[in-house]
Each structure stands twice: as C-alpha cells, then as structure tokens.
Amino acid sequence: xxxxxDRFKTAIESRLRGPAFSGVLQRLNIDPxxxxxxxxxxxxxSTREEMQGQLGRQTRILRFSAIFSAAMSGVxxxxxxxxxxxxxxLASVSLGLTIFTLVAVLLSEAANSLVNPxxxxxxxxxxxxxxxxxxxxxxxxxxxxxxYVLGWNLLPALATPLLKDGRWFHxxxxxxxAFTLGLVLALFCCSIFGLVMRxxxxxxxxxxxxxxxAIPGVLIAFVQFSPRGTVKRLFGVVLxxxxxxxxxxxxxxxxxxxxxxxxxxxxxxxxxxxxYLIRVSSMVHGRANAATRVRRSLLGEIIRxxxxxxxxxxxxxxxxxxxxxxxxFRRQLLGILPMIFFMALGVVSAGMASxxxxxxxxxxxxxxxxxxxxxxxxxxxxYGTDYKGVWLFLLASDRALARFAQGIHASLWLAFxxxxxxxxxxxxxxxxxxxxxxxxxxxxxxASSVYLAVGLSWIEGIPFGKQLGPRQIQGxxxxxxxxxxxxxxxxxxxxxxxxxxxxxxxxxxxxLIALAAVALTRKSLHAFHAAMVYQLGLTTQTSTxxxxxxxxxxxD
Amino acid sequence: MTTNLPIVxxxxxxFSYGGTEVLHSISFSLGKGEIIGLLGPNGAGKSTTIKIIAxxxxxxxxxxxxxxxxxxxxxxxxxxxxxYVPEAAGLFESLSGQEFLELSGRLHDVEEETLQARIxxxxxxxxxxxxxxxxxxxxxxxxxxxxxxxxxxxxNPQLILLDEPLTGLDVDAQILVKDxxxxxxxxxxxxxxxxxxxxxxxxxxxxVLIINKGDLIADASxxxxxxxxxxxxxxxxxxxxxxxxxxxxxxxxxxxxxxxRS
Numbered sequence: 001x002x003x004x005x006d007r008f009k010t011a012i013e014s015r016l017r018g019p020a021f022s023g024v025l026q027r028l029n030i031d032p033x034x035x036x037x038x039x040x041x042x043x044x045x046s047t048r049e050e051m052q053g054q055l056g057r058q059t060r061i062l063r064f065s066a067i068f069s070a071a072m073s074g075v076x077x078x079x080x081x082x083x084x085x086x087x088x089x090l091a092s093v094s095l096g097l098t099i100f101t102l103v104a105v106l107l108s109e110a111a112n113s114l115v116n117p118x119x120x121x122x123x124x125x126x127x128x129x130x131x132x133x134x135x136x137x138x139x140x141x142x143x144x145x146x147x148y149v150l151g152w153n154l155l156p157a158l159a160t161p162l163l164k165d166g167r168w169f170h171x172x173x174x175x176x177x178a179f180t181l182g183l184v185l186a187l188f189c190c191s192i193f194g195l196v197m198r199x200x201x202x203x204x205x206x207x208x209x210x211x212x213x214a215i216p217g218v219l220i221a222f223v224q225f226s227p228r229g230t231v232k233r234l235f236g237v238v239l240x241x242x243x244x245x246x247x248x249x250x251x252x253x254x255x256x257x258x259x260x261x262x263x264x265x266x267x268x269x270x271x272x273x274x275x276y277l278i279r280v281s282s283m284v285h286g287r288a289n290a291a292t293r294v295r296r297s298l299l300g301e302i303i304r305x306x307x308x309x310x311x312x313x314x315x316x317x318x319x320x321x322x323x324x325x326x327x328x329f330r331r332q333l334l335g336i337l338p339m340i341f342f343m344a345l346g347v348v349s350a351g352m353a354s355x356x357x358x359x360x361x362x363x364x365x366x367x368x369x370x371x372x373x374x375x376x377x378x379x380x381x382x383y384g385t386d387y388k389g390v391w392l393f394l395l396a397s398d399r400a401l402a403r404f405a406q407g408i409h410a411s412l413w414l415a416f417x418x419x420x421x422x423x424x425x426x427x428x429x430x431x432x433x434x435x436x437x438x439x440x441x442x443x444x445x446x447a448s449s450v451y452l453a454v455g456l457s458w459i460e461g462i463p464f465g466k467q468l469g470p471r472q473i474q475g476x477x478x479x480x481x482x483x484x485x486x487x488x489x490x491x492x493x494x495x496x497x498x499x500x501x502x503x504x505x506x507x508x509x510x511x512l513i514a515l516a517a518v519a520l521t522r523k524s525l526h527a528f529h530a531a532m533v534y535q536l537g538l539t540t541q542t543s544t545x546x547x548x549x550x551x552x553x554x555x556d
Numbered sequence: 557m558t559t560n561l562p563i564v565x566x567x568x569x570x571f572s573y574g575g576t577e578v579l580h581s582i583s584f585s586l587g588k589g590e591i592i593g594l595l596g597p598n599g600a601g602k603s604t605t606i607k608i609i610a611x612x613x614x615x616x617x618x619x620x621x622x623x624x625x626x627x628x629x630x631x632x633x634x635x636x637x638x639x640y641v642p643e644a645a646g647l648f649e650s651l652s653g654q655e656f657l658e659l660s661g662r663l664h665d666v667e668e669e670t671l672q673a674r675i676x677x678x679x680x681x682x683x684x685x686x687x688x689x690x691x692x693x694x695x696x697x698x699x700x701x702x703x704x705x706x707x708x709x710x711x712n713p714q715l716i717l718l719d720e721p722l723t724g725l726d727v728d729a730q731i732l733v734k735d736x737x738x739x740x741x742x743x744x745x746x747x748x749x750x751x752x753x754x755x756x757x758x759x760x761x762x763x764v765l766i767i768n769k770g771d772l773i774a775d776a777s778x779x780x781x782x783x784x785x786x787x788x789x790x791x792x793x794x795x796x797x798x799x800x801x802x803x804x805x806x807x808x809x810x811x812x813x814x815x816x817r818s
Contacts, residue, residue, distance in 0.1 A: 304668065314662035317655070318648075325650035325691075388646025392707075394612045395640055396663040397632035404663065464648065540612050 029131040029273075038128070038136035062147040069101065069151030077159035087160040087170050091177070094156040098178055099185065101148050104216045106189040109144060111209040112331065113137060114193045114272070134273035138190055145182040153178040188261065191268020198271050206327055210334055218338040307410040308403030311396070315407025320415070322384065322464045323377070329464065332380040340373055354432040355440055355500045364496055366424065367444040368489040371451025374416045375485055378455030382535075384464025393462050394536055405529045408463060409456060409521065417448045439506055446514040447492070453520035457527040461535030562621075563588050563715050563746040564609055569618035571604055578604055581618065582772040584765055586715075586748060591741045593761035594750040597798055600767045602750045603643060606717050609748065610640045623714055636664060639708030641701075643719040643750075649693035653684055653703050656692060657710060664711035671710065678706035681732070697724030705733065709740075716740060716747045722756065734760055758790040768798045 015021070022032035073094050080090045120133065153175060160170035192212060200208045223231055245253065304313040323329060346362070347369065353361040393401065421441045428437030458481070460466075499505050562585035571579040579601045586592050596602045607613040608620055611631035620627040622634045647656060654675065661671040679685045682702040692700060701724045708716060718737075722730050737747055737760055751757055757764060758778050766774035774781060774797055778790055787793045 301668075310662040310665045310668065310671070313668075314659050317662075318651075318659055321651060321655060322648065327650075384648075386646060386648045386650065389648040391642060391645055392648075392660060393663070395610065395635055395638075397635045399632060400663050400665060540607070 025135070028135065029129065030135040031129065031132045034128050034132050035136050035139075038123075038133065039139060042136065042140045062143060066147040066151035069097070069148060070155055073097070073152050074155040077156045080156075081159055081162050084164045087163050087166050087174070090156050090160065090163060091174055094153050094174075095178060095181060098149055098152040098182065101152065102145065102182055102185045103189065105144060105148065106141070106186055107192075107216060108213050108334075109141060110186075110189045110193055111213045113141060114190065115205050115209040131273040134190075134269070138186070138269075141190070142183070142186060145179075145186045149175075149178045149182040184261075184265070187265050187269060190272060191265040194268035194270070194272030195264065210327075210330060213331070214334050214338060217334065217336075220338075222338070222342055303407060303410050308406035311400040311403035312407035312410065314400075315404035315409075316411045317407075318404075319381070319408045319411040319463055323381075323415075326384045326386070326464055328383055328385040328468050329380055332383065332468070333376065336376050340369070340376075343369060352427070352431055354436055355496075356432070356436050356503060356506075358501070360497055363428075363440070364493050364500070366440075367447035367496075368451075368493055370416055370420055370444070370448040371455075371489060372485070374412065374448065374452045375455045375458065375481070377412065377416065378452075378458045379481070381459050381463045382461045382466045383468035384466070387465050387467045390462050390465035390536070390539060393465070393532070394540065398533065401532050402525070402529045405456075405525050405532065408459075408528075409452070409525060412455075413449065413452055417445050417452060421445045421448075439503065439510070443506055443510045443513070446510050446517055447496075449517035450513060450520060453517055453524045456521065456524035459528050460531050462532050465535060561588060561624075562586060563590075563623055564748070565619070565621045566605075566609075567619040569605070569608065569620060570616045571601070571608060571613070572616045577616075578770050579608075579615075579767075580770045582767070582770075584772060584775050586746050588714075588746055589741050589744050590763060591737060591747045591749060591761045593757035593764040594748055594767065595752075595754070595757060595764060595794060596767035600798075601770045602767055603719055605767065606640070606719055606748065606750060609715075610638055610717055611635050612640075636711070637714045639711065639713035639716045641704050641708045641716075641718045641721050643723065645704060647692045647700060647703070650691055652689050652691050653679070653695065653699070654688040656703055657707055660707035661710040666711050674710050674712075675706075678709065681736075682706060682729070698726055698729055701725055702729065705736075714745060716745055718747065718749045718751075720751055721749070722751065722753060730756075754790045754794055764790070766794065766797055773797050 017036060025032045025035055076093055077090060079085075080093075114137065120137075123133065157171040157174035157178070160166045160174055161168055193209065196208050196212065197205060300313055300317070303316045304310060307313075307316065347365050352363050353359065355361055355363045393404075396404065421444050424444075425437055425441045428440055431437075432440070499509055564584075564586040566585065567583045568581045569579055569583065570577060570581055582605070594602050594605065604613065608615050608627070609622060611622075611627055611634045614628035614631075622630075623637050625634050627634060648659075651659065657675045657678065658671065661675065666674070676685075679688050682705075684699060684702060684706075687695070687699065692703065695703070701721070705718075705721055708718075721733055725733060734756065737749065741747055741762075749757065749761060761778070763777050764774065764781060765772060774793075776784070778793075781790070781793045781797075782788070785793045785796050787796055
C-alpha cells in the first residue's frame with residue numbers, strides 16, 4: 001500500500017514540476033526552480049530524520065498517525081452504519097476530529113517550523129526570496145494535512161452511501177469538504193504566525209509562538225479540569241454578549257465571518273512571505289538581549305555543602321537556569337503544563353478536605369500529581385536547543401560528573417518536591433490544622449521524592465545535551481512508562497487512602513518512605529551518572545561535532 | 557625555560573576510526589613551560605591528537621601520558637590538569653558569559669571565592685565585564701572565543717590545549733591572546749597550540765610539530781626547520797614538507813578563474 005501511495009505521489013509530483021504549475025508559482029512571486037530545490041531539501045531532511053522532530057518532516061510518524069486515525073474513524077463509521085445514522089452526523093464527527101487534530105498539530109508544527117527554523121538560517125544568505133521559502137515550507141507542512149484528512153475521513157466518506165439517506169456522491173463531497181477545510185486551517189495556522197511577526201519583535205517571537213502553541217492545550221485542559229459549571233457559565237456570558245446578533249440573518253453572519261477569516265489568512269500569509277528570511281536570524285537567536293542576574297545566594301552555598309561541592313552546585317544552577325530558558329525543553333512541556341495546572345486547580349477546588357477524614361479526598365492526589373510533573377520533567381530533560389554545548393562535559397572528570405548529578409537531583413527535588421509542599425502547607429494548615437498539615441506535607445514530600453528517584457533514572461544523559469529527534473517525539477517508550485506510572489500511582493493513591501485512616505500509621509510510614517526514597521535516589525544517581533558517561537562516550541565516538549576531522553571523511 | 561620532565565609523553569600513538577588509521581605511530585613529548593605549535597593540513601590528525609591528549613578520545617594503541625599519568629586510564633585526573641579550547645565549539649547559548657564561566661569552573665571544582673576572583677579577572681582582561689550578564693547568543697564570534705579561552709584557564713591547568721584559538725578575534729584580542737600565551741608559558745604552563753596561522757606560530761612557539769596524513773613529519777624549532785629545508789619562513793617550510801617530494805604546490809589560480817567564468 002505504501003508503494004502505491006509513493007507511486008501516486010511521484011506521478012502527481014512530476015505533473016507539478018511541469019510548466020503549468022510553474023506558471024502558477026511564478027504568478028505568486030515564487031521562483032519554481034528554487035521552490036523545488038527547497039522541497040527536495042526538506043524531503044531529504046525528513047528522510048534522514050535530521051533536525052528537530054517535526055511531523056511535517058517525519059513521514060514515518062505521519063503515516064503511523066494516519067493509520068491510527070483511520071482505525072478510529074473506521075470504528076466510528078461502523079457504529080454509524082449499525083445504528084443507521086445520517087451522513088451529515090458522521091461527517092460532523094469526522095470533520096470535528098479533523099479540525100481538532102489539525103489545529104493542535106499544525107499550531108505546534110507551524111510554530112516550530114517557522115519560528116525555530118535552523119535550516120532557514122543556513123539558507124538566509126542564498127538568493128531565495130521570502131515567498132519561495134515560505135511557499136516551500138507551507139507545501140511541506142501540507143503533508144500533515146494530507147495524512148490527517150485522509151486518516152480521519154477516508155473510511156467515513158466511503159461509508160456514507162451505506163448510511164440513512166446516503167447518496168452516491170457523498171464520498172466525493174465529504175472528502176472535498178475535508179480537504180478544503182484542512183487547507184484553510186493550515187493556511188490559517190501559518191498566517192497567525194505571519195500576523196504575530198508583524199506585531200511582536202523578532203527576538204520575542206519564540207516566546208510568542210510558545211504562547212500560541214499552548215492555546216489548544218489550555219482550552220482542552222480548561223474544559224476537562226476546570227471546576228464544574230465554569231464552562232457553562234462562560235458560555236452564558238458569551239451568549240449574552242452576542243445576543244444582539246441573533247437578529248442578524250445567518251447567511252450574512254456566515255459571510256462576514258468567512259470574509260474576515262479569509263482576510264486574516266491572506267494578510268498573514270503575505271506578511272509571512274514578505275521578508276521572512278531577513279527576520280530569521282533575530283528569531284532563531286530569540287531573546288538575545290535578555291540580561292541575566294547575578295545571584296550570590298545562601299542557597300548556592302548550602303547546595304555546595306550538602307550536594308557534592310562545586311560540581312554539585314554547577315549541576316544545581318545549570319538545570320535551574322536551563323529549565324527556564326531552553327526553547328526545546330519549554331516546548332516539550334507546553335502541551336502538558338496547562339493540563340497539570342488545571343488538574344491542580346481541580347484538586348484544590350474539589351474542597352481539599354483533610355486526608356485524615358474518613359472519606360476519600362482530592363488531597364490524596366497531591367504527592368502523585370507532583371510525581372507526575374517530576375516524571376514528565378525528567379523525561380524531557382535530556383533534550384535541548386543548545387545540545388552542541390555538551391562537549392564542555394567531556395572535559396569534566398568522572399568524579400565531577402557524579403557530583404553534577406547530585407546537584408541536578410537537588411535542583412529538581414527543591415523545585416518540584418520541597419517548594420510545592422512548603423507553598424501548600426499554609427493552605428493545608430488553614431484547612432486542617434497545623435498538626436495534620438505538617439504530617440501530610442512530610443508524607444507528600446517523602447512520596448514525591450520516591451517519584452523523583454524513579455524519574456532520575458529516566459534521564460538518559462547530560463540534561464539539555466541531546467537533540468530532540470523523531471524517535472523521542474514518537475515516544476513509544478514514554479507512552480508505556482506513562483501507562484505504568486498511572487497504574488502505579490492509582491494503586492498508591494488507594495493504599496494511601498487506607499493508610500491515612502490512622503495517623504500513627506502515617507507517622508510510621510513517612511520515615512520508611514523517606515528511607516526508601518533515599519535508597520532509590522542513590523541507585524538512580526548511579527544510573528544517571530552512568531547514562532551521562534555513556535552519552536559522552538557516544539558523543540566522542542560518533543559525533544561529527546566532536547570528531548570533526550575524521551567524521552567528515554568517514555561518516556559521510 | 558624547558559625542563560627534562562615531559563608534561564606530555566606520546567610514544568607510537570596509533571588511532572583508528574571505523575577501520576581507517578588516522579594517526580600512524582607518532583611520538584613526541586612536550587616539556588614544562590614550552591609553547592609547541594601543532595601544524596598540518598586539514599584532516600591531518602591535529603585535532604584528533606589534541607583530543608587524545610585531553611582524554612576525550614582514547615588511542616587505539618601506543619603510550620600517552622600527561623603530567624606523568626597514563627591515558628586513558630587516568631583520564632579523570634588528567635582532565636583536572638588540562639585546559640582545552642576546542643575549535644568552533646557549541647555553547648549553551650541561553651547561559652550568560654558569567655554563568656558559562658561559573659559552570660566550567662565549578663565542574664573543575666574551583667573554590668567559589670577563587671572562582672569568582674578569576675572570572676572577574678578574565679572578564680576584565682578580555683573586556684567582557686559589561687557584557688557578562690548577557691546571554692551567549694548575543695555574543696559575537698570573538699566574544700565567544702574569549703569566553704572559551706577564559707573557561708579553559710579558570711582552574712589553573714598545567715597543560716593548555718589551544719585548537720585555533722584566534723578564530724574570530726580582532727587584532728587587539730589576538731595580540732592579547734598571544735601575550736597571554738607567552739605569560740602562561742613563563743608561569744610554567746605547557747601550551748600546545750594548533751593553528752593554520754603560521755606567522756603567529758612562528759612568532760609564538762618554541763617548537764613546531766607538523767602532522768601530515770597522520771604522520772609526524774617534523775619536530776623541531778622554527779630556525780632548525782628553516783635551516784633543514786633551506787626555506788625563508790615557516791609557510792615555505794610547511795609547504796615543502798606537506799607536499800610530495802619533487803612536486804610543488806599548485807599556486808596557479810587561472811584554471812579555477814576560467815572555470816568560474818565559463
């Protein structure tokens with residue numbers, strides 16, 4: 001099937017490279033020759049799985065996603081056939097899923113592709129105009145549209161004649177609508193960045209793009225985890241504001257909305273293609289002028305004394321700073337952060353009754369929510385934008401690396417275990433009294449330390465020292481780990497509920513859990529240290545960065 | 557200046573990569589307080605040699621010792637005693653100059669007070685004090701190079717390995733680095749200086765090693781080399797030694813100009 005698809009694609013491509021399509025490109029101020037050179041370059045990059053893991057470049061992952069969505073939509077189509085639903089209802093489901101997936105994926109992909117374009121920086125001095133580059137980039141992103149639209153709509157479209165009131169032309173109509181919708185969405189997502197580029201200074205584009213990328217996640221998390229009735233109340237407010245529009249004819253409203261959307265898209269795309277390659281350098285370098293602050297804190301001194309001396313302090317400061325500043329790390333966490341925020345909000349708004357009360361309370365989730373955050377952070381930690389800086393650690397001794405690992409542990413422990421529990425303590429104390437709050441906070445710190453110990457062993461190398469590749473994006477291992485995590489944490493919540501029926505049991509269990517955390521942490525620190533040494537060993541043996549002279553000759 | 561105790565002792569060093577032998581049984585030693593130029597055409601094996609001395613790569617065979625410690629067995633201790641400025645190195649660009657220097661110094665276990673004093677000194681000497689809190693992504697190529705050189709010196713190493721250290725530096729900074737190299741050597745540090753800028757090597761180095769296609773083809777002072785090859789300057793010496801006997805380097809550029817015109 002894959003071969004047929006490739007042959008079909010080749011046939012279409014050879015037509016597109018012909019004079020007819022070249023004429024169309026020229027009318028759009030796109031240089032056909034350079035356009036196809038860029039398309040071939042992007043294709044080569046995706047085939048070699050180079051650069052960052054963008055779906056637009058990763059045909060293998062795209063096909064997997066398409067097959068997955070085809071399977072899901074196939075099940076939906078089967079159900080509709082069985083219950084004899086209407087083609088319109090099935091179309092609404094599959095098109096809704098298409099829109100939902102495309103917006104989430106395209107916003108993220110367009111952001112990474114347009115705002116962090118390493119290859120654009122390499123091409124910036126070439127005689128390529130903005131329209132040609134943007135045209136090639138958008139065409140490559142259309143790959144995503146093609147795969148997702150086919151995935152979500154092919155089987156439902158084919159099923160439409162079998163449904164109630166289904167007609168012979170419905171499959172073609174369904175697919176036509178789906179492709180048009182996908183195309184408009186793709187252009188719209190890219191045009192948003194074109195518009196933002198006009199408004200936001202180039203050096204702040206990365207931050208702006210991250211904000212835009214987070215929007216779908218925030219909305220989903222808000223709907224899923226916000227306190228009950230909030231969404232309904234908000235809809236009520238929106239309906240009140242737009243009540244006067246009820247008298248406006250629907251066709252007129254539709255026409256105005258469509259015109260505005262088209263205008264935004266056209267202006268956005270034109271903005272994007274105008275001087276894109278001139279702005280690239282400033283965008284890639286991000287907040288280059290942002291100054292840092294010098295902090296001579298007592299904390300640094302404490303960390304030095306308690307966690308492995310100067311190398312430990314190096315690890316502590318390094319991870320703390322890079323977590324806040326590294327683009328790739330922040331991007332990895334973007335999708336999950338809103339969910340965590342609203343989960344926390346859900347836990348707090350559910351009443352936060354004392355865990356020592358007889359019933360089950362939302363506070364039982366607190367240590368495990370912290371554990372969830374820690375495991376996500378640990379899984380994302382090895383990958384960074386400036387991974388080429390990893391050579392610095394080649395010059396560090398083994399002893400220093402072991403202490404460096406301790407410093408990293410201290411940084412994560414403080415940021416995700418101690419500080420959250422300290423911040424929550426006043427709230428707990430206010431609701432449950434100081435004794436219960438102190439007992440719970442200590443228990444929670446011990447339990448989340450166990451999660452950190454497990455997470456540490458998942459850090460596969462020097463933090464921020466690896467390039468985020470397609471294999472990491474695919475994340476099969478990460479998915480499996482997450483499933484295991486959810487099962488284990490649910491069991492732990494259950495056991496914890498039973499444990500908290502007796503305060504004495506909690507007092508006994510807390511130091512035992514803390515001891516287990518210490519033992520596990522020691523083991524994990526060894527594993528983490530070994531992973532760093534292993535990565536550095538690989539870097540010296542295989543990297544053309546470190547091993548430039550011979551690498552250039554023999555690896556190619 | 558030079559003593560008999562070798563800081564670096566290399567005997568019959570062989571290094572292979574993916575079945576290809578890159579260094580063919582080379583031997584040399586570096587004494588305390590010496591400045592040694594490491595020359596060779598692109599791909600000759602200079603950076604590989606430096607990386608083996610730095611404990612980053614391990615040799616296929618042969619004996620390598622630094623400060624009396626065998627490599628790769630004592631790589632950890634050796635790394636504490638060397639400073640290395642790599643060629644065209646990547647940096648963690650979201651860190652500031654100050655933060656990068658702190659990271660480097662702390663990884664080498666320099667006491668905090670000493671470290672801060674040394675960082676201050678390095679930043680002042682390289683005229684980076686006012687830019688020390690800016691992120692490295694905002695630094696020019698020359699400023700980054702200064703930071704790399706500074707980072708290599710913070711732990712007061714006995715052996716300093718410089719791979720094209722003048723890349724991207726302006727004239728003033730180049731003079732500064734050359735003076736720094738001389739001062740470090742006077743202080744008893746050994747400096748292995750790899751570069752393609754032969755004039756600087758000629759002026760700065762006590763001795764020159766020339767590697768060509770993995771073989772050490774020369775190990776002598778510049779005047780000795782000039783005398784042996786009957787050439788007037790190091791550039792001519794280099795050209796003569798790195799080309800096959802009897803053949804002269806092709807300096808006629810008319811062919812390529814013609815091709816570019818066609």
